[in-house]
Amino acid sequence: MESAAIIDPPMITPVSLPQQQVASGSEPADVAPERPPAFAVERLSIFYGEKKAIEDVTLTIPSKMITAIIGPSGCGKSTLLRSLNRMHELAPNTRIEGKVLFAGDDIYAPEVDPVVIRRRIGMVFQKSNPFPTMSIAENVLVGLKLNGVRDRAFLRERLEQSLRMAALWDEVKNDLHKPGISLSGGQQQRLCIARAIAVEPEVLLMDEPASALDPIATAKIEELIHELSANYTVVIVTHNMQQAGRCSDYTAFLYLGRLIEFASTTKIFTNPSERQTEDYITGRFG
Amino acid sequence: MKNSHFWRKTKSALASAASFVCALLVIAPLALVFLHLLRSGASAVNWSFFTELPKPVGVAGGGMVNAIAGSFELLGLAALVGVPVGVFGGVYLAEYGTVRGNWLLRFVADVLNGVPSIIWGVVVYGLVVLRFKSFSAYAGGLALGFIMIPLIMRTTEEVLLLVPAGYREASLALGISRWKTIVHIVMKTALKGIVTAILLALARVAGETAPLLFTAFGNRFWNHDLSEPIAALPLQIFSYAISPYDDWHRQAWAGALVLVVTIFFVNILVRFLTRERVARVL
Numbered sequence A: 001m002e003s004a005a006i007i008d009p010p011m012i013t014p015v016s017l018p019q020q021q022v023a024s025g026s027e028p029a030d031v032a033p034e035r036p037p038a039f040a041v042e043r044l045s046i047f048y049g050e051k052k053a054i055e056d057v058t059l060t061i062p063s064k065m066i067t068a069i070i071g072p073s074g075c076g077k078s079t080l081l082r083s084l085n086r087m088h089e090l091a092p093n094t095r096i097e098g099k100v101l102f103a104g105d106d107i108y109a110p111e112v113d114p115v116v117i118r119r120r121i122g123m124v125f126q127k128s129n130p131f132p133t134m135s136i137a138e139n140v141l142v143g144l145k146l147n148g149v150r151d152r153a154f155l156r157e158r159l160e161q162s163l164r165m166a167a168l169w170d171e172v173k174n175d176l177h178k179p180g181i182s183l184s185g186g187q188q189q190r191l192c193i194a195r196a197i198a199v200e201p202e203v204l205l206m207d208e209p210a211s212a213l214d215p216i217a218t219a220k221i222e223e224l225i226h227e228l229s230a231n232y233t234v235v236i237v238t239h240n241m242q243q244a245g246r247c248s249d250y251t252a253f254l255y256l257g258r259l260i261e262f263a264s265t266t267k268i269f270t271n272p273s274e275r276q277t278e279d280y281i282t283g284r285f286g
Numbered sequence B: 001m002k003n004s005h006f007w008r009k010t011k012s013a014l015a016s017a018a019s020f021v022c023a024l025l026v027i028a029p030l031a032l033v034f035l036h037l038l039r040s041g042a043s044a045v046n047w048s049f050f051t052e053l054p055k056p057v058g059v060a061g062g063g064m065v066n067a068i069a070g071s072f073e074l075l076g077l078a079a080l081v082g083v084p085v086g087v088f089g090g091v092y093l094a095e096y097g098t099v100r101g102n103w104l105l106r107f108v109a110d111v112l113n114g115v116p117s118i119i120w121g122v123v124v125y126g127l128v129v130l131r132f133k134s135f136s137a138y139a140g141g142l143a144l145g146f147i148m149i150p151l152i153m154r155t156t157e158e159v160l161l162l163v164p165a166g167y168r169e170a171s172l173a174l175g176i177s178r179w180k181t182i183v184h185i186v187m188k189t190a191l192k193g194i195v196t197a198i199l200l201a202l203a204r205v206a207g208e209t210a211p212l213l214f215t216a217f218g219n220r221f222w223n224h225d226l227s228e229p230i231a232a233l234p235l236q237i238f239s240y241a242i243s244p245y246d247d248w249h250r251q252a253w254a255g256a257l258v259l260v261v262t263i264f265f266v267n268i269l270v271r272f273l274t275r276e277r278v279a280r281v282l
Helices: A002-006 A016-030 A077-083 A114-120 A136-145 A152-165 A185-198 A215-228 A241-247 A265-270 A275-281 B002-044 B047-051 B065-096 B099-114 B117-132 B137-161 B165-173 B178-189 B191-206 B233-241 B246-281
Strands: A039-048 A051-061 A066-070 A094-102 A121-124 A203-207 A233-237 A250-255 A258-264
Touching: A039 A077, A051 A077, A051 A094, A051 A250, A066 A077, A066 A241, A077 A203, A077 A233, A077 A250, A114 A121, A114 B165, A121 A185, A121 B165, A136 A152, A136 A185, A152 A185, A185 A203, A185 A215, A185 B165, A215 A233, A215 A241, A241 A265, A250 A265, A250 A275, A258 A265, A258 A275, A265 A275, B002 B246, B047 B065, B047 B246, B065 B099, B065 B137, B065 B178, B065 B191, B065 B233, B099 B137, B117 B137, B137 B191, B165 B178, B178 B191, B191 B246, B233 B246
Parallel strands: A051 A258, A066 A233, A066 A250, A121 A203, A203 A233
Antiparallel strands: A039 A051, A039 A094, A250 A258
């Protein structure tokens, strides 16, 4: 029963949010010189019904770095990304084997509430999706407001801060009350990024965030991703290899649901260990 | 070659003409009914029709203010039953239900939609009127509410499913719970559609007569107690129309005209709302 896992208690007490903020706020303090990884994926397999989408994947995703997941269409890269904050469970009949440790805790442990996981691990989607009933400001703040934050000064401050981090503030500061969907495609995607970081997650998962955008908007998003990696762990799925090469520190190459190679982006693109990686990178297939 | 081209054009013209005639047949009754109502009823629609109680037989004048008010009271009671059950039933279908459960629920709702409305009158007569030994506004409202439930449920489901899945995902990915996502994101996006569903259901039951015969019963006077029989416009039209008095016949025509015009305007309002909603979602 996947639905049982997603149906949450109807009310989240506002108490849970400050706790989470404390957790993320104090995080830099206990970062050792050798930073612990953000995610440790251990022998993960993911099934949709009988179909195996991910098979026996093990990798560690470093903290405050950009990790790209590349591979041909249908290789399971989106599934792997979505399994990192349990979004893949929205599809019916999903099942996993193995473990995903986030900051050392198994996010699939039975007592874990996926809602809490998703508050700590945000996500940006391929198709920009600002809420059509909401203004720019409401879009940015919806995550906080629906989780019970009422302090107007705090919200105001977070609004500006999030939009600045998403490199959108200067373009929209005079139009905050206008509908979010009145913005251009690239601006909408940055609005979605602002919305995701407004709840102060520790990680941003990005599912082909620039694939629907023109080259100029894409460049802006890539620059933004680079800036965000100072504060966030970023995992980005892309089918654009140049994009992975340009903006990531580490790259995972997936093929047919299996992890073929995971290494620093420089190594993957200049001196891959696996034949299949090299074939893919050089465009021999996929 | 030329010949077959001619044939093709002729067939096409015939098909167009046939569909045009059929379309006309759909529109014509509404126009004819409306014209006839105007001719027969307009003369009796006047100020006192909206402000006065019915007069006894033989006394000229009088109106249907109690029936108009009664209809609104009944619709209010019906909405209390039909709106929450219908809307949240639709939410269940669109957001929570399993494939098999939904199939069953939709099937049942569709069967209920097809149940003749007088059956609802009989059901509520058995459930409420017999038990409390009185016809009442409550019973009438309940009967109308039952009719509204499947109507609202199916339409609500449809408009909720029109909300793109991306909005649900975006909300859930912000750590917003499923329930809050449904209420604040999905239902808010589909709000106009839901209001439309409710208005259409109200317009549909506003003209129902049969289920009220066994429940609200009708009343020639003001009703100040919802546990007593209450007047309703369709009931009043019915009892005046089958009476032998010309004066009452005119009033029945007037009542029918008022009812049809009201429903007509509700439908125009719905059109207006739907146009906006579609423009917004797409």
